[in-house]
Amino acid sequence: MSEKFKVKVNSSFDFDISGDQISNLDALQVSKNNFHILQESKSYKAEIVASNFNNKSYHIKINNNTYMVNIMDNLDLLIKKMGLGTKSSKLVDSIKAPMPGLILEMHVAVGQEVKENDSLFILEAMKMENSILSPRDGLIKSISAKKGDAVEKNQLLIEFESP
Incomplete structure (x- = not known):
């Protein structure tokens, strides 16, 4: 393709x-x-x-x-669709699944501090592995999925502590 x-x-x-x-x-x-x-x-x-x-x-x-x-390109369009563009990324308080898929790896835990662009998890969708990165520095408040979970589009996956 x-x-x-x-x-x-x-x-x-x-x-x-x-x-x-x-x-x-x-x-x-x-x-x-x-x-x-x-x-x-x-x-x-x-x-x-x-x-x-x-x-x-x-x-x-x-x-x-x-x-x-x-x-x-395709990646830019996906980032925009997820609401992780540079102008709005600092305001993101949660990460939702951008598409249906399977969580292959979860790289974070509740209470963990992350930096902008740290890998949060790997989502397999349409036979492609997508590394979902943190849009901002912050503390992980909750995680609603684990390795091996099938997720639906727009399903809440990770919440950040409010700044």
Whole structure:
């Protein structure tokens, strides 16, 4: 299965792009930030003017028109769906199952102190192992699942002590 990307251009236009479409793109890198692209018998000059890897945002100039482009991959979409984005992550007081699955490993215990990005548990879903990370520093207040439990989407799994 090919990886999928959600692309937003100038905060107005949304596109779904597959990894196969990217692989089939006729693009030639002519320098570090400059590319020559052929698509449907048309030639384009593209330049990456600025990039922010952490936000996955890019300013791209194509034939002298500048565009602001944001790219989200499958992991970014899952993180957003779970409500663990950078803006809201500090407010998270509980972790719910992002999808139905099986708890393969539980890495924390009640009363344990965790740091942001510590692994909390491993959830197997759709034949993939997903490491669920802590969205913030905190103390584990309760755990509602254990290793081997089957969980449903949005089932409460872990609660944090309020700050």
